[in-house]
Amino acid sequence: MASIRFGVWAPVHGPRAAAHDPLEPYDASWAHNRATVLEAEALGYDATLIAQHTVNPHFAERDQLEAWTSAAALAALTSRIEVIAAIKPGLFHPVVLAKMALQIEEISGGRFAINLVNAWNQAEFAKAGLPFPDHDARYAYGREWLGLVEALTRGETVTRDGEHFSLDAYTLRPTSRHRARPRIYLGGESEPARALAAELADVWFINGQPIETVASLIGDVKARPRAGEPLGFGLSAFVIARETEAEARAEHRRLIALAEQDKPAKAIQKANTDPKVVMFQTMARQSFVGTNGGTAAGLVGSYDQIAERIDAFGRAGVELFMLQFQPLRSELRRFAEEIFPRLGKIAAPAPAKLQSEAR
Numbered sequence: 001m002a003s004i005r006f007g008v009w010a011p012v013h014g015p016r017a018a019a020h021d022p023l024e025p026y027d028a029s030w031a032h033n034r035a036t037v038l039e040a041e042a043l044g045y046d047a048t049l050i051a052q053h054t055v056n057p058h059f060a061e062r063d064q065l066e067a068w069t070s071a072a073a074l075a076a077l078t079s080r081i082e083v084i085a086a087i088k089p090g091l092f093h094p095v096v097l098a099k100m101a102l103q104i105e106e107i108s109g110g111r112f113a114i115n116l117v118n119a120w121n122q123a124e125f126a127k128a129g130l131p132f133p134d135h136d137a138r139y140a141y142g143r144e145w146l147g148l149v150e151a152l153t154r155g156e157t158v159t160r161d162g163e164h165f166s167l168d169a170y171t172l173r174p175t176s177r178h179r180a181r182p183r184i185y186l187g188g189e190s191e192p193a194r195a196l197a198a199e200l201a202d203v204w205f206i207n208g209q210p211i212e213t214v215a216s217l218i219g220d221v222k223a224r225p226r227a228g229e230p231l232g233f234g235l236s237a238f239v240i241a242r243e244t245e246a247e248a249r250a251e252h253r254r255l256i257a258l259a260e261q262d263k264p265a266k267a268i269q270k271a272n273t274d275p276k277v278v279m280f281q282t283m284a285r286q287s288f289v290g291t292n293g294g295t296a297a298g299l300v301g302s303y304d305q306i307a308e309r310i311d312a313f314g315r316a317g318v319e320l321f322m323l324q325f326q327p328l329r330s331e332l333r334r335f336a337e338e339i340f341p342r343l344g345k346i347a348a349p350a351p352a353k354l355q356s357e358a359r
Protein backbone atom coordinates (compact mmCIF):
# COMPACT_ATOMS: atom_id res chain seq x y z
CA MET A 1 0.00 0.00 0.00
CA ALA A 2 1.36 3.40 -0.99
CA SER A 3 1.70 5.78 1.93
CA ILE A 4 -1.52 7.60 2.67
CA ARG A 5 -1.75 11.37 2.43
CA PHE A 6 -4.29 13.64 4.09
CA GLY A 7 -5.66 16.92 2.82
CA VAL A 8 -8.25 19.43 3.94
CA TRP A 9 -10.86 21.25 1.86
CA ALA A 10 -10.24 24.99 2.28
CA PRO A 11 -13.35 26.74 3.68
CA VAL A 12 -14.01 28.63 0.43
CA HIS A 13 -17.73 28.90 1.16
CA GLY A 14 -17.75 28.53 4.92
CA PRO A 15 -18.83 25.42 6.83
CA ARG A 16 -19.31 22.23 4.80
CA ALA A 17 -22.06 20.45 6.74
CA ALA A 18 -24.47 23.14 7.92
CA ALA A 19 -24.37 26.89 7.42
CA HIS A 20 -26.14 27.78 10.67
CA ASP A 21 -24.00 26.19 13.36
CA PRO A 22 -23.53 27.93 16.73
CA LEU A 23 -20.13 26.20 16.93
CA GLU A 24 -18.96 27.44 13.49
CA PRO A 25 -19.89 30.93 12.32
CA TYR A 26 -20.15 31.33 8.55
CA ASP A 27 -16.70 32.45 7.37
CA ALA A 28 -15.33 32.28 3.83
CA SER A 29 -12.77 35.03 4.36
CA TRP A 30 -9.18 34.96 3.18
CA ALA A 31 -8.07 35.29 6.83
CA HIS A 32 -9.95 32.09 7.79
CA ASN A 33 -8.69 30.17 4.75
CA ARG A 34 -5.13 31.32 5.32
CA ALA A 35 -5.16 30.41 9.02
CA THR A 36 -6.74 27.00 8.30
CA VAL A 37 -4.20 26.03 5.66
CA LEU A 38 -1.23 27.25 7.71
CA GLU A 39 -2.48 25.25 10.68
CA ALA A 40 -3.07 22.18 8.50
CA GLU A 41 0.49 22.39 7.25
CA ALA A 42 1.87 22.76 10.78
CA LEU A 43 -0.17 19.73 11.91
CA GLY A 44 1.29 17.56 9.16
CA TYR A 45 -1.48 17.53 6.54
CA ASP A 46 -0.15 16.95 3.06
CA ALA A 47 -2.52 18.87 0.81
CA THR A 48 -5.31 21.42 0.59
CA LEU A 49 -8.04 21.61 -2.05
CA ILE A 50 -9.38 25.01 -3.02
CA ALA A 51 -12.71 24.58 -4.78
CA GLN A 52 -13.52 27.01 -7.56
CA HIS A 53 -16.78 28.96 -7.65
CA THR A 54 -17.08 32.56 -8.83
CA VAL A 55 -20.41 32.87 -7.02
CA ASN A 56 -21.44 30.99 -3.90
CA PRO A 57 -23.36 27.96 -5.21
CA HIS A 58 -25.42 27.49 -2.03
CA PHE A 59 -26.24 31.03 -0.88
CA ALA A 60 -25.94 33.54 -3.72
CA GLU A 61 -25.70 36.50 -1.34
CA ARG A 62 -22.92 35.01 0.82
CA ASP A 63 -19.15 35.32 0.56
CA GLN A 64 -17.07 33.05 -1.67
CA LEU A 65 -13.28 32.80 -1.75
CA GLU A 66 -11.60 33.17 -5.15
CA ALA A 67 -9.59 30.01 -5.80
CA TRP A 68 -6.68 31.03 -8.01
CA THR A 69 -5.58 34.27 -6.41
CA SER A 70 -5.85 32.52 -3.03
CA ALA A 71 -3.86 29.53 -4.29
CA ALA A 72 -1.03 31.84 -5.33
CA ALA A 73 -1.01 33.53 -1.93
CA LEU A 74 -1.15 30.20 -0.08
CA ALA A 75 1.69 28.90 -2.23
CA ALA A 76 3.82 31.83 -1.06
CA LEU A 77 2.86 31.48 2.61
CA THR A 78 3.36 27.73 2.96
CA SER A 79 6.44 25.60 2.46
CA ARG A 80 5.44 21.92 2.40
CA ILE A 81 1.73 21.36 1.77
CA GLU A 82 0.44 20.60 -1.74
CA VAL A 83 -1.83 23.41 -2.98
CA ILE A 84 -4.55 22.11 -5.31
CA ALA A 85 -6.79 24.64 -7.08
CA ALA A 86 -9.94 23.54 -8.89
CA ILE A 87 -10.61 24.85 -12.37
CA LYS A 88 -13.67 24.82 -14.61
CA PRO A 89 -12.45 24.80 -18.21
CA GLY A 90 -15.34 26.96 -19.40
CA LEU A 91 -14.13 29.92 -17.34
CA PHE A 92 -10.53 30.33 -18.59
CA HIS A 93 -8.71 30.02 -21.89
CA PRO A 94 -6.21 27.12 -21.56
CA VAL A 95 -3.21 29.30 -22.41
CA VAL A 96 -4.02 31.77 -19.62
CA LEU A 97 -4.73 29.01 -17.13
CA ALA A 98 -1.57 27.04 -17.99
CA LYS A 99 0.49 30.20 -17.53
CA MET A 100 -1.10 30.83 -14.12
CA ALA A 101 -0.49 27.21 -13.10
CA LEU A 102 3.19 27.45 -14.02
CA GLN A 103 3.54 30.69 -12.07
CA ILE A 104 2.02 29.17 -8.95
CA GLU A 105 4.21 26.11 -9.46
CA GLU A 106 7.23 28.43 -9.25
CA ILE A 107 5.88 30.39 -6.26
CA SER A 108 5.23 27.11 -4.41
CA GLY A 109 8.55 25.50 -5.27
CA GLY A 110 6.90 22.57 -7.07
CA ARG A 111 3.83 21.99 -4.84
CA PHE A 112 1.02 23.16 -7.09
CA ALA A 113 -1.72 21.09 -8.71
CA ILE A 114 -4.91 21.72 -10.65
CA ASN A 115 -8.18 19.85 -10.12
CA LEU A 116 -10.21 19.78 -13.32
CA VAL A 117 -13.94 19.93 -12.57
CA ASN A 118 -16.37 20.15 -15.42
CA ALA A 119 -19.03 22.32 -13.76
CA TRP A 120 -22.58 21.67 -12.65
CA ASN A 121 -23.80 25.11 -11.57
CA GLN A 122 -25.57 26.33 -14.71
CA ALA A 123 -26.42 29.69 -13.12
CA GLU A 124 -22.74 30.54 -12.64
CA PHE A 125 -22.33 30.44 -16.42
CA ALA A 126 -25.78 31.55 -17.63
CA LYS A 127 -25.83 34.70 -15.50
CA ALA A 128 -22.47 35.71 -16.98
CA GLY A 129 -23.65 35.01 -20.51
CA LEU A 130 -21.11 32.19 -20.80
CA PRO A 131 -21.95 29.04 -22.77
CA PHE A 132 -22.91 25.98 -20.73
CA PRO A 133 -23.14 23.14 -23.26
CA ASP A 134 -24.71 19.76 -22.57
CA HIS A 135 -22.90 17.45 -20.09
CA ASP A 136 -21.00 15.34 -22.63
CA ALA A 137 -20.24 18.31 -24.90
CA ARG A 138 -18.78 20.02 -21.81
CA TYR A 139 -16.52 17.01 -21.33
CA ALA A 140 -15.46 17.08 -25.00
CA TYR A 141 -14.51 20.74 -24.47
CA GLY A 142 -12.80 19.86 -21.18
CA ARG A 143 -10.81 17.10 -22.86
CA GLU A 144 -9.48 19.41 -25.56
CA TRP A 145 -8.81 22.08 -22.92
CA LEU A 146 -6.94 19.71 -20.57
CA GLY A 147 -4.88 18.27 -23.44
CA LEU A 148 -3.62 21.77 -24.18
CA VAL A 149 -2.98 22.67 -20.54
CA GLU A 150 -1.12 19.39 -20.02
CA ALA A 151 1.15 19.99 -23.02
CA LEU A 152 1.69 23.69 -22.32
CA THR A 153 2.60 23.13 -18.67
CA ARG A 154 5.13 20.49 -19.78
CA GLY A 155 6.76 23.17 -21.91
CA GLU A 156 5.79 21.69 -25.26
CA THR A 157 5.56 24.09 -28.17
CA VAL A 158 1.93 23.56 -29.03
CA THR A 159 0.43 23.85 -32.49
CA ARG A 160 -3.08 22.42 -32.58
CA ASP A 161 -6.17 23.23 -34.58
CA GLY A 162 -8.95 21.76 -32.50
CA GLU A 163 -12.69 22.09 -32.37
CA HIS A 164 -12.57 24.85 -29.75
CA PHE A 165 -9.00 26.16 -29.66
CA SER A 166 -6.41 26.97 -32.24
CA LEU A 167 -2.82 27.40 -31.05
CA ASP A 168 0.13 28.28 -33.25
CA ALA A 169 3.59 27.39 -31.90
CA TYR A 170 2.66 28.47 -28.36
CA THR A 171 5.39 27.96 -25.75
CA LEU A 172 5.28 28.86 -22.07
CA ARG A 173 8.43 29.62 -20.07
CA PRO A 174 9.57 28.97 -17.46
CA THR A 175 8.31 25.44 -16.95
CA SER A 176 8.57 23.74 -13.56
CA ARG A 177 12.09 23.67 -12.15
CA HIS A 178 11.06 20.77 -9.90
CA ARG A 179 9.35 18.17 -12.12
CA ALA A 180 7.83 17.67 -15.56
CA ARG A 181 4.77 19.82 -14.75
CA PRO A 182 2.23 20.59 -11.97
CA ARG A 183 0.12 17.59 -10.95
CA ILE A 184 -3.32 17.11 -12.52
CA TYR A 185 -6.30 15.91 -10.47
CA LEU A 186 -9.77 15.36 -11.91
CA GLY A 187 -13.07 15.32 -10.00
CA GLY A 188 -16.13 13.84 -11.75
CA GLU A 189 -17.88 10.52 -11.82
CA SER A 190 -19.56 10.18 -15.22
CA GLU A 191 -18.31 7.97 -18.04
CA PRO A 192 -16.50 10.83 -19.86
CA ALA A 193 -14.97 11.94 -16.53
CA ARG A 194 -13.54 8.47 -15.94
CA ALA A 195 -12.22 8.23 -19.51
CA LEU A 196 -10.56 11.64 -19.21
CA ALA A 197 -9.04 10.77 -15.83
CA ALA A 198 -7.50 7.60 -17.28
CA GLU A 199 -6.24 9.51 -20.31
CA LEU A 200 -4.82 12.73 -18.89
CA ALA A 201 -4.99 13.01 -15.08
CA ASP A 202 -2.44 11.95 -12.46
CA VAL A 203 -5.01 11.44 -9.69
CA TRP A 204 -8.75 10.76 -9.89
CA PHE A 205 -10.86 12.27 -7.11
CA ILE A 206 -13.84 10.19 -6.00
CA ASN A 207 -16.84 11.56 -4.08
CA GLY A 208 -17.36 10.16 -0.58
CA GLN A 209 -19.14 6.80 -0.87
CA PRO A 210 -19.09 3.41 0.86
CA ILE A 211 -15.94 1.38 0.41
CA GLU A 212 -17.50 -1.26 -1.87
CA THR A 213 -18.58 1.45 -4.34
CA VAL A 214 -15.22 3.18 -4.16
CA ALA A 215 -13.39 -0.12 -4.76
CA SER A 216 -15.53 -0.85 -7.79
CA LEU A 217 -15.02 2.68 -9.21
CA ILE A 218 -11.26 2.29 -8.79
CA GLY A 219 -11.44 -1.10 -10.54
CA ASP A 220 -13.35 0.44 -13.45
CA VAL A 221 -10.92 3.31 -14.00
CA LYS A 222 -7.80 1.19 -13.43
CA ALA A 223 -8.89 -1.19 -16.19
CA ARG A 224 -8.92 1.57 -18.81
CA PRO A 225 -6.10 2.03 -21.30
CA ARG A 226 -3.48 4.47 -20.09
CA ALA A 227 -0.02 5.63 -21.07
CA GLY A 228 2.64 6.49 -18.50
CA GLU A 229 2.54 6.30 -14.72
CA PRO A 230 -0.38 4.50 -13.04
CA LEU A 231 -3.28 6.72 -12.02
CA GLY A 232 -3.57 7.63 -8.34
CA PHE A 233 -6.86 7.85 -6.41
CA GLY A 234 -8.16 10.44 -3.97
CA LEU A 235 -11.33 10.34 -1.87
CA SER A 236 -13.41 13.20 -0.52
CA ALA A 237 -14.88 12.55 2.94
CA PHE A 238 -16.41 14.34 5.90
CA VAL A 239 -15.00 13.06 9.20
CA ILE A 240 -16.71 12.85 12.60
CA ALA A 241 -14.24 11.20 14.96
CA ARG A 242 -14.85 10.78 18.69
CA GLU A 243 -13.61 8.64 21.59
CA THR A 244 -16.69 6.41 21.17
CA GLU A 245 -18.94 5.54 18.25
CA ALA A 246 -21.98 6.74 20.21
CA GLU A 247 -20.48 10.21 20.63
CA ALA A 248 -19.66 10.38 16.92
CA ARG A 249 -23.19 9.35 15.98
CA ALA A 250 -24.64 11.98 18.31
CA GLU A 251 -22.53 14.65 16.62
CA HIS A 252 -23.65 13.37 13.21
CA ARG A 253 -27.27 13.75 14.34
CA ARG A 254 -26.52 17.31 15.53
CA LEU A 255 -25.16 18.24 12.10
CA ILE A 256 -27.99 16.50 10.23
CA ALA A 257 -30.52 18.47 12.29
CA LEU A 258 -28.69 21.76 11.63
CA ALA A 259 -28.45 20.97 7.91
CA GLU A 260 -32.27 20.88 7.79
CA GLN A 261 -32.18 24.67 8.01
CA ASP A 262 -30.27 24.79 4.73
CA LYS A 263 -33.01 22.98 2.80
CA PRO A 264 -34.31 26.13 1.03
CA ALA A 265 -30.76 26.90 -0.14
CA LYS A 266 -30.30 23.30 -1.25
CA ALA A 267 -33.47 23.60 -3.35
CA ILE A 268 -31.97 26.60 -5.16
CA GLN A 269 -28.75 24.68 -5.68
CA LYS A 270 -30.72 21.74 -7.09
CA ALA A 271 -32.58 24.02 -9.50
CA ASN A 272 -29.23 25.38 -10.73
CA THR A 273 -27.70 21.92 -11.18
CA ASP A 274 -27.29 20.24 -14.54
CA PRO A 275 -29.43 17.09 -13.94
CA LYS A 276 -27.02 15.01 -16.04
CA VAL A 277 -24.17 15.48 -13.57
CA VAL A 278 -23.57 11.98 -12.21
CA MET A 279 -22.13 13.24 -8.94
CA PHE A 280 -25.50 14.64 -7.88
CA GLN A 281 -27.40 11.54 -9.03
CA THR A 282 -25.12 9.44 -6.80
CA MET A 283 -25.45 11.81 -3.88
CA ALA A 284 -29.25 11.94 -4.14
CA ARG A 285 -29.28 8.23 -3.29
CA GLN A 286 -27.37 8.72 -0.06
CA SER A 287 -27.99 10.40 3.26
CA PHE A 288 -25.05 12.41 4.54
CA VAL A 289 -23.74 15.77 5.70
CA GLY A 290 -20.91 17.63 4.01
CA THR A 291 -20.36 18.13 0.31
CA ASN A 292 -19.06 15.72 -2.35
CA GLY A 293 -20.44 12.69 -0.55
CA GLY A 294 -19.45 13.92 2.92
CA THR A 295 -20.24 11.37 5.63
CA ALA A 296 -21.44 8.80 3.04
CA ALA A 297 -17.80 7.61 3.02
CA GLY A 298 -18.46 6.22 6.50
CA LEU A 299 -15.77 8.13 8.38
CA VAL A 300 -18.10 8.62 11.36
CA GLY A 301 -17.11 6.63 14.44
CA SER A 302 -14.58 6.04 17.17
CA TYR A 303 -10.94 6.94 16.58
CA ASP A 304 -10.09 3.26 16.10
CA GLN A 305 -12.96 2.69 13.68
CA ILE A 306 -11.97 5.69 11.57
CA ALA A 307 -8.34 4.53 11.44
CA GLU A 308 -9.47 1.01 10.41
CA ARG A 309 -11.74 2.36 7.66
CA ILE A 310 -9.04 4.64 6.30
CA ASP A 311 -6.69 1.69 6.25
CA ALA A 312 -9.30 -0.35 4.33
CA PHE A 313 -9.79 2.47 1.78
CA GLY A 314 -6.01 2.62 1.48
CA ARG A 315 -5.86 -1.10 0.69
CA ALA A 316 -8.55 -0.51 -1.95
CA GLY A 317 -6.21 2.00 -3.63
CA VAL A 318 -7.02 5.42 -2.11
CA GLU A 319 -3.81 7.38 -1.58
CA LEU A 320 -5.14 10.84 -0.69
CA PHE A 321 -8.03 11.63 1.66
CA MET A 322 -9.42 15.13 1.10
CA LEU A 323 -11.21 15.81 4.36
CA GLN A 324 -14.00 18.04 5.65
CA PHE A 325 -14.72 18.81 9.31
CA GLN A 326 -17.10 20.95 11.34
CA PRO A 327 -16.19 22.86 13.41
CA LEU A 328 -13.24 22.95 11.07
CA ARG A 329 -10.21 24.04 13.09
CA SER A 330 -10.80 22.02 16.27
CA GLU A 331 -11.73 18.85 14.31
CA LEU A 332 -8.72 19.31 12.03
CA ARG A 333 -6.54 19.24 15.16
CA ARG A 334 -8.40 16.31 16.69
CA PHE A 335 -7.94 14.23 13.54
CA ALA A 336 -4.19 14.95 13.46
CA GLU A 337 -3.81 14.18 17.16
CA GLU A 338 -5.94 11.03 17.27
CA ILE A 339 -5.95 9.47 13.81
CA PHE A 340 -2.49 10.25 12.41
CA PRO A 341 -0.70 8.26 15.16
CA ARG A 342 -3.09 5.32 14.78
CA LEU A 343 -2.05 5.11 11.13
CA GLY A 344 1.64 5.48 11.88
CA LYS A 345 1.70 8.97 10.39
CA ILE A 346 4.11 11.32 12.07
CA ALA A 347 3.19 14.98 12.23
CA ALA A 348 5.42 17.04 9.96
CA PRO A 349 8.05 19.36 11.31
CA ALA A 350 6.83 22.92 11.68
CA PRO A 351 6.93 24.80 8.38
CA ALA A 352 10.43 26.06 7.73
CA LYS A 353 9.30 29.37 6.34
CA LEU A 354 8.20 31.79 9.04
CA GLN A 355 5.18 33.88 8.19
CA SER A 356 7.19 37.05 8.66
CA GLU A 357 9.73 35.85 6.06
CA ALA A 358 6.97 34.97 3.63
CA ARG A 359 5.41 38.42 3.55
Ligand SMILES: Cc1cc2nc3c(=O)[nH]c(=O)nc-3n(C[C@H](O)[C@H](O)[C@H](O)COP(=O)(O)O)c2cc1C
Pocket: 050, 051, 052, 053, 086, 087, 088, 115, 117, 118, 119, 120, 121, 186, 187, 188, 189, 190, 191, 193, 205, 206, 207, 236, 276, 277, 278, 279, 280, 292, 322
Ligand atom coordinates in the same frame (compact mmCIF):
# COMPACT_ATOMS: atom_id res chain seq x y z
C1 LIG B 1 -13.04 16.18 -5.16
C2 LIG B 1 -13.99 16.96 -6.01
C3 LIG B 1 -13.87 18.34 -6.05
C4 LIG B 1 -14.76 19.12 -6.78
N1 LIG B 1 -14.60 20.48 -6.80
C5 LIG B 1 -15.46 21.25 -7.51
C6 LIG B 1 -15.29 22.64 -7.59
O1 LIG B 1 -14.33 23.20 -7.04
N2 LIG B 1 -16.19 23.37 -8.29
C7 LIG B 1 -17.22 22.79 -8.94
O2 LIG B 1 -18.02 23.50 -9.56
N3 LIG B 1 -17.40 21.44 -8.91
C8 LIG B 1 -16.54 20.67 -8.22
N4 LIG B 1 -16.68 19.31 -8.21
C9 LIG B 1 -17.84 18.74 -8.87
C10 LIG B 1 -17.59 18.46 -10.30
O3 LIG B 1 -17.66 19.70 -10.98
C11 LIG B 1 -18.69 17.56 -10.85
O4 LIG B 1 -18.45 16.30 -10.36
C12 LIG B 1 -18.65 17.70 -12.33
O5 LIG B 1 -19.72 18.44 -12.73
C13 LIG B 1 -18.53 16.43 -13.03
O6 LIG B 1 -19.75 15.82 -13.30
P1 LIG B 1 -19.89 14.27 -13.42
O7 LIG B 1 -19.93 13.76 -12.02
O8 LIG B 1 -21.17 14.09 -14.18
O9 LIG B 1 -18.72 13.75 -14.18
C14 LIG B 1 -15.80 18.50 -7.51
C15 LIG B 1 -15.89 17.10 -7.52
C16 LIG B 1 -15.00 16.33 -6.78
C17 LIG B 1 -15.12 14.84 -6.79
